[in-house]
Amino acid sequence: MNIVYRRPESLKKKTMHYCPGCGHSIIHKLIASVIDELQIREDTIIVSPVGCSVLIYDYFECDGTESAHGRAQAVSTGLKRVQPDKLVICYQGDGDLAAIGTSETIHSANRGENFTVIFVNNAIYGMTGGQMAPTTLIGQKTQTSPFGRDPVLAGYPLKMCELLNQLKAPAYIERVSVHDVKNTIKTQKAIKKGLSYQMNGMGYSFIEVLSMCPTNWGTAPVQAAQWVKEHLASYYPLGVFRDNGASEEYK
C-alpha cells in the first residue's frame, strides 16, 4: 500500500478543541509535519500564547510551555538563550503578538533571537469572543467595533511583516495563508524554512499565517476561507519580505 497521507507522528492522537473551519488546527498539523520531516521532535520546545491556541502543547508530542498573554517571545528568548542547542517554536495570535506583546515582538526580532515565530493572523480576538484585533480590517465588524473598524477611532490594521522588515536583524520574514490547498502547502514550506534557519543558527524567523475564524467572523467555514482570499490577503500581501538564506552572503 502506498501511504500518501498520514497523521504526523509529532501530533498527538487527540481531538482538537478548535471550531470547525478554524485555521489553528491546520497550522498545528503543518508544524507537526515539518517537525517530523526535519526529525527535530526530541529537540523542540513549543511556546504557546494566550489565545485560542493556548492548549497547543496538548496536541504535540513535544515539550511545551505556556506564556503570559503577549510574552511568548520573552519566554522563547529565555528558553533559547539558556539552551541554544534546542529548537524553539513560538506560536502566537494577533492580539498576543501585535497588541499586548508588540514590544516583545519588536525587540526579539531586533535582537535577532534564534527562534521561529508562527504568527497566526485571523484579524480578530478569537478566545475572548471576537473583539477587534490590531489586525482587524477597516470596516470589519467585531464585538468592539460594532459599526466596523473606523481608522479615526481605532487606527489602521497593523502590518507586522512590513513593520519587522524595517529591522536589520531578522533572517526570514514571510506572509503566507491557509485559505486553500496551494497556499497551505506554501505555508508548510515557509515553516520548514524558518525552522531550518533556526537549526543553522541564522537567527529570527517570522512567519505570518493568514487564517480563518468562522465562529467570530460569523461566517460558514467556506465563506471564511473566501474572505481570507478576498479581503485579508488583499490588505496583507502574501510573499517573502526577507530571506537571508536566499541572499548571496549566506550561500
Place this chain on the structure above:
Amino acid sequence: MGERILMRGNEALCEGAIIAGCKYYFGYPITPQNEIPAYMANRLPEVGGVFLQAESEIASINMIWGAGCAGKRAMTSSSSPGISLMQEGISYLAGAELPAVIVNMVRGGPGLGNIAPAQSDYFQSTRGGGHGDYYVIVLAPATVEELTHMMVDAFDLADIYRTPVIVLGDGVLGQMTEPLVLPEPSTRVIPEKDYILDGAKNRKPRTIKSLRLAPQQALEDHNMELKKKYEEIMKKEVRYEGYMIDDAEIIVVSFGTSSRVCKSSIQMVRENGIKVGMIRPVTLWPFPSEIISDLAKNTGVRAFLDVEMNYGQMIEDVKLSVNGEKEVHFYGRTGGMLPDENELYNKIMEVVNEYCIQET
C-alpha cells in the same frame, strides 16, 4: 574561611548569585539597583553565562520563566516600579511552580516616588504581589554580607520549593560598601528537576503551565497542593535574628536597613539600664510569628514597637502574631526617609515611660 573584602551591596550580591550557580541575568535598568545589571554584564560572560538587557521588566520576568523552564538558575533585579510590572509574571511562576530569584532594591513610592531607600513594598512582597492565591518567599537582609550569603540561600529555596524568591533590600543596602567574606557554595541537596523542558528525548513530552481548566476542581486541587507547600515552608524556613531579647521588656520588631538604626537606638536605651531587645525578621514571608507570639505571652514583655521605613505595613503581621496579648506601637518614616536613631530613641523611651518600666 575566605578573605575579607570590601564590596558594594549591589555588586556583592551578584558574586553571591554566581557562587550559587546563577549564570543568567535578565533585567532592565532602574535606580537604585543599576550596579547589578552593570556588574552582571561584565561578570557573566566570564563564567560562561549570559547577560541580557531586556526591553522591560515585563520581558525580564518572562525571560526568567523561559530560563526556569530549562532548569537553569537565572535571576532578575529591579526596584519598586519595575517589580510592580513583574507581578503578573511572578503570579504565573508561582502557579506553574517555577523557581526564580528576584532582587528588589526598594525605593520610595507610590508612583515614580523617589530613588531613596524605602520598605514600602512589604505588603506587595509578602502578600504574593500579583493575582491569585499564592505566596513567594521573601528574604530581607540587613548587611551587605548577609545579602551576599542570602543569594545562595535564595537560589536553594527557589529550587527546593519550586517557587519565586524575592530578596528585598533597599537603596541603602544596594549602595553601601561593607566588609564581607564571600559565601561558600551551597551543600544543600536540591531535588532532581524532573520538569525541565529540554526536548522530549527518550521520555514523554512535558508541559509547564499555570492554566488548569478541567476538571472543574483542577485549580482548587492545585492550589491546595500549593497551600501544603506553603505550610511546609512556614514550618521549615522561618529565619529571624533575636537581638537582646532574653531579658527584654520592650520588643522592637524591624527588618533590613531600619533594623540597623534600631540596634543603635536599642544600645542607647540599654545604656539607661532599660531592657529593650529586637526581633529582626529575616524571612518576611514566612513571617516569624511563633517567636513573636511566644514573646507576647511572656509576662516579662510589656509592649512591642514596630519600626519600618513606611507608615506601617509589617505591623499588621506583628499584631496578628501578638494577637492582642500586648500593645504594638509604631515608629516609621515614609517616602524614602531613614529613621533617625535619636528620634527612635525618644520613641522607645516614650513607650518605656508609658509602661512605667524602671531601670534596673
